[in-house]
Amino acid sequence: MPRLIDPFQRTIDYLRVSVTDRCDLRCTYCLPKGFKGFEEPAHWLSHAEMTRLVGLFVALGVRKVRLTGGEPLLRRGLGDLAAGLTALPGLQDLSVSSNGTRLARHAAELKAAGVQRLNISLDSLDAGCFERITGRDCLGDVLEGLREARRVGFAPIKLNMVVQADQNLDEVDRMVVFAMEQGFVLRLIEPMPVGSTGLATEGVDLSALGERLAARHALLPQVLGQGAGPARYWCSPDGRMSLGVITPMSQHFCASCNRVRLGVDGTLYLCLGQNDQVPLGRMMREGLDDAALTTAILAGIAAKPERHEFRERPQQVVRFMAQTGG
Known part of the structure; x- marks a missing residue:
């Protein structure tokens, strides 16, 4: 079976699957x-x-799958889907990204279904700031979900904080302390100009901020294995907490990109910052068999762009982040 290697000799072994927008x-x-x-x-x-398409990717060497949205816990039967994906021969890692609002009622089901890791969006620990960013007063629900996820055995749990210059920059230190107290992995993320909302968001250079935070909180550089993802990490001396920065704007990581995204309608997106795509869902519903779909996947990977152009052409991606799959 051929492997997924793009024109720039990057091995694609990670698939993000949107179960709802x-x-x-x-x-x-x-x-x-x-x-x-x-x-x-x-x-x-x-x-x-979804299971059929993901199975084709796994047969081609994908080893890591993340279920995303939108908010994936809005999709009914997510635990059943997760259990079906876990059973695919060759899949080594199944994770879920969530905003956490419904996590308390679903954490045990996800754990039982074989989900191994959780990434939870949390942009502020201040209820007012949280509501201004998210549009809802539900910080308590997210914190309850984190407690329940830890209770049922998820570890480590990653927190994703999108840092905005005019919204939550002053919250970063508090979030670092919270992660240290709770033993979470905290990842600070630069916003990307995806859709009109992304274009209107003022980010922060996290390359420099990460270094300052590491020094302030006595964190040590953390060396991770090859292919560990786009973040650069520091860890607490006791190893319980890690701080990472994801810097698509100030210091992009396209040279080591190992991922593609599958939209809820089965559209294969080859780059978050480009418009290249393959309509796998439509092709499947038109009756293409697995061999033809595999050929279409391989052709898509052969056309994967080298890198995004967020700085050179920031207005070219008009779809919103939730429509792509996180």
Whole structure:
């Protein structure tokens, strides 16, 4: 079986799968208030269709799959889907990205289904700031979800904080202390100009901020294995907490990109910052067999762009982040 190697000799072994483009929050950098342009449910892949497509990617060497959205816990039967994916021969890592608002009621089910890791969005520990960013007063629900996730055995749990210059920059130190106290992995993320909301968000150079935070909190450089992801990390001396920075704007990591994204309708997105795509869902529903779909996947990977152009052409990606799959 051929492997997924793109024209720049990058091995693609990570697939992010959007199970819905719907979300119960309206984060300022993601979806605009009042947005109604969601994909029609009739176009969503069924669980069986998702499992079929993911199985083709796994057969081609994908070893890591993350279920995303929108907010994936809005999709009914997510535990059943996760259990089906876990059973795929060759899949080594199944994780979920969530905003955490519904995590308390679903954490045990996800753990039982074989989900190994969680990434939870948390942009502020201040209830007012949280509501300004997300559009909802539900910080307590997210914190309850984190407690329940830890209770059922998820470890480590990663927190994703999108740092905005005019919203939550002054919250970063508090978040570092919180992560140290709770033993979480905290990842600070630069916002990207994806859609009009992303374009309107003022980010911060996290390359420099990460170094300052590490020095201030006595964190040590953390050396991770090859292919460990786009973040650069520091860890606490006792090893319980890690701090990472993800810097697509100030210091991009395209040279080591190992991932592609599958939208809820089965569209394969080859780069978060480009418009290249392959309509795998439509092709599957037109009756293509697994061999033909595999050929289409390979052709897509052969056309994967070298890098995003967020700085050179920041306005070219008009779809919103939730429509791509996180």
